[in-house]
Amino acid sequence: MxxxxxxxxxxxxxxxxxxxxxxxxxxxxxxxxxxxxxxxxxxxxxxxxxxxxxxxxxxxxxxGEPVAYILGLQGFWNIDLEVATHTLIPRPETEMLVETALELLPGAIAHQLLDLGTGTGAIALSLAKDRPQWNITAVDRVDEAVELAERNRQRLNLDNATVLNSHWFSALEGRRFDVIISNPPYIASNDPHLVEGDVRFEPSSALVAGIDGMDDLRLIVSQAPAHLEPGGWLLLEHGYDQGAAVRDLLNSHGFEHIQTRRDLGDHERITFGRVPC
Known part of the structure; x- marks a missing residue:
């Protein structure tokens, strides 16, 4: 025994x-x-x-297989999420995006939020649970990710969230939001960490964004103003060494009140800015 x-x-x-x-x-x-x-x-x-x-x-x-993939579940913020090998495993650092969005917006108002590249739905569904009066749209271009996020939404019974198939803003023409939030791919294609640890098992499409890791960040920052209400916020997660580049991007596209926050490892991890009112 x-x-x-x-x-x-x-x-x-x-x-x-x-x-x-x-x-x-x-x-x-x-x-x-x-x-x-x-x-x-x-x-x-x-x-x-x-x-x-x-x-x-x-x-x-x-x-080397990640525990989250072995068990098919990962805790994030205040929810448990089904995970699968075609999506990124939600990480504690990404909870900073949720925390900052909750801090920036008054809770009593029915704000419109957009989560770009939602994957498992971690960010969108965490916000939907904490703020049932908000209306949240979550998009991803990968069919399997959209299906997974929708399963998580249904299991959590969150009727104030909608999951759509969209390559960034492609299916959102004419729509505007109070906040756009994203944890996009931001790793350089030649980064040696891609062949180490848990990352080896995660889909490269959720990790890699061009030779410098900035391709998707550049696209989001350039297109976000057309989808933000006056005074709306754009919140982005990025690599530990990309804070200055993201701040420059936001500034060059007219964003104001630009700030960067550090994670528990004291690395610059999220940057956000506001379009003029």
């Missing part, structure tokens, strides 16, 4: 940056229990079926 404590002690993930967390998430999933169960009941006997499933999860993680 095997108990929870023994499985936790014996599991090894030498190449993971967060081995203990990964082991606990995988074992909890194999048991169908929350992580707190592992520490509350360490002497609980684990069935052979659950132990076998856990070992299979460990083998996949040892090859």
């Amino acid at each position: 095997t108990i929870i404590a023994s499985l936790l002690r014996g599991a090894e993930l030498p190449d993971s940056p967060t081995p203990r967390l990964d082991v606990e998430l995988l074992l909890a999933a194999a048991l169908g229990k929350p992580r707190s169960f592992l520490h509350t009941w360490p002497e609980r006997i684990v069935s052979s079926e659950a132990a076998h499933l856990f070992e299979g999860y460990l083998q996949r993680r040892r090859t």
Whole structure:
């Protein structure tokens, strides 16, 4: 017989940056229990079926496959999202976009928001849950991503969000929003990190944006003013070394009140600006 404590002690993930967390998430999933169960009941006997499933999860993680893809779920902000290999795994840094949007806009007004390149729907659905009076449109050009975001929307029962297929603004002619928000691809095509860690398993279309990583950021900044209401905001996530370039882009296209915020690693991570009123 095997108990929870023994499985936790014996599991090894030498190449993971967060081995203990990964082991606990995988074992909890194999048991169908929350992580707190592992520490509350360490002497609980684990069935052979659950132990076998856990070992299979460990083998996949040892090859480098991200935990989110193994489990098919990822927590983000205040929701749990279904994830799949054709979308980027939502990351904690991206929660800064959600936090900033909530800070910039009064909650009581029925604002119109647009999430460009929504992927799993992480940003749009987090905002939709926190602000049920807002109307949020989420778009992506990848059919599988649109279907995934729509499944997440339905599962979370968020009727104030709409998911559409659109290559950036292509399906949004004539529409304007109070806020446009995006975590677009921003990695350079020759970046060595593309062959390291979890990123190896994620779709390049959600990561790479030209030789300098700025292609999609340039397109969004140039086209966003035509889709923003007077005084509307554009919020962008970008690479740790792209803050100055994004600020210059926003300034050159007439944006005002331009600011950049740093993530917990003290890297410039999001930049935002406002079109004139």
